[in-house]
Amino acid sequence: MRKRYLLWGLLSFTCLPFAVHAQTIVTVNAGTDLFIATGTPFSAAGLGLTPSAPFIINGNSIEQAETATTFTNNVYAKPVYRFTSPTAPFSGTVRLQYSEASLNGLSEATLRINLSNGSRWMAASSASNDIAGNTVISIPVAGEVLQEMALADAAKALPLRWGALTVTREGTSHLVKWTTLSESNVSHFDVERSADGRNWLTVAAGIPAQNAGNGHQYRATDRTPLAGQQWYRVRQAD
Template sequence: MNRYIIPIITLLLTGNIFKTQAQFTSGTTFHILGGTTASINGLILTPTAVAGLTLSNQILNVSSVAIPGSPTNSINRVYEFNTPINFFGKVGIKYLESELNGNVEDNLKLAYYNDEELYVTTGPTSGTGEIDVNQNLVSHSFPLILTKDLLKITAVEAGSELPVTLIEFAAKRSEQEAFLSWSTSMETNSDYFEIQRSSNGKQWSALAQIESNGESKTLKTYTYTDVTPLHGQNLYRLKMVDNDGSYTFSQMKSLSFNLNLASVYPNPVVDKLNIKADDWAKVKNIEVYNATGQIQQLNKLSQSPDSQIREYEFREMPSGVYLIKTVRKDGTEQTVKVLKK
């Protein structure tokens, strides 16, 4: 379906115009005539009179989550298209004072993002900008010679930079190891990345720190390998720390490992129980319980010629079912059921 905008029309999305999160879908073709002003959930677009603007299969998302910046974060109103729009004309944002997020209103400037320029806070060299504090409106005009690809649009105080600290964070299994990688497209005042791991999403432990590039406007890629993941679920996240001590967290990534902490044999057992572990230095202790949950004392026999195998006396144990629990120093556990004849 083809849709056209004729002079001065306001498009309201589902719910209130200042809804925390909203979405606009253009359909197959959505055309704004040249010289016409259209407001889409507070984003005001006025294409130049010599050419209109056609949106094809576009989705415009609106979020109240600010873009981190230095020294000031963006306002709490961020627009994002699913694909960049090629635009020349006037762009404006109708904001609420409650969305200023610490920015001085008189100094607001439009800011935009595309994959080539990254985040740009507009100024005199990129066209003409203005702020109308009475109307809570910040705008910027892009002439034909400064046509821009616009993917994200927001506003921030003049002089602030909006870094894209993290554009990708991935976690992949490589046999029994976790390979983590992440990329940044811009870093400002950045100190280091702390890699954190958790089994439940509540208690986190730091695995390592990797120094960042500090100041960068080019793509940077980092990697880290967790060579001793936990048995079961492993949650990973990045703590991104700036020079002033402030920090933000990345999204969590999850990997699952079915690690055989120890092999227990023979099963059933008659007189001697063998327990094999790849690395006994990582084992905190071995616990044995009978069917009623009472802990049992086992005598360790002479060390097997194979350093990975330890032998335990089971001859005098009453017949029945026993649980052999291997507890590693990192807190992971494995329980194996054995039958004593």
């Protein structure tokens, strides 16, 4: 089965690929330590950490966000809990609470806490899925750097990690550039354009993927751009 993943941009000739909305729930300023002793539960707005070894947070913040910044194939519940910088290695259990309205079609019985260190996801096995209390607790993890935490199913391998997407004017054409951070078993890319963000036209098709483990830079030219604001997106096909 062919799968497709999208990199989007709203362009006025230059763009960022995603908008991520987040709310800060804890801030620990640089030079100040938040020390969590062994076995001491720490809780903040639905996130719980109980370390099995002393855990220190310094110069970092914890956010609630609607969108994960570490890309994943998994459907996940909202919110995503995120440290603004990767933590020191954490050992212990992680607890996440959820509302049934935020499950995004996931089954409560199979929820697992997915952890990201900023470059890859892992799914921690569940010690407890308390459906009545809308809470999932992981089994103890050991030495995991934490950056993002979300409720999902078991983590899936990600064939591609996106970098940035930009568009610039070159004479009467638009030059679309995008980067990947890693690729595996990707077939090709298609570049599409839209005047309204709903109806799309392919302007460059079948650009071969390089499947570079450390990513690659790509470009394509739209020789018949529209007047005014327009959207571009890059579609990836496995």
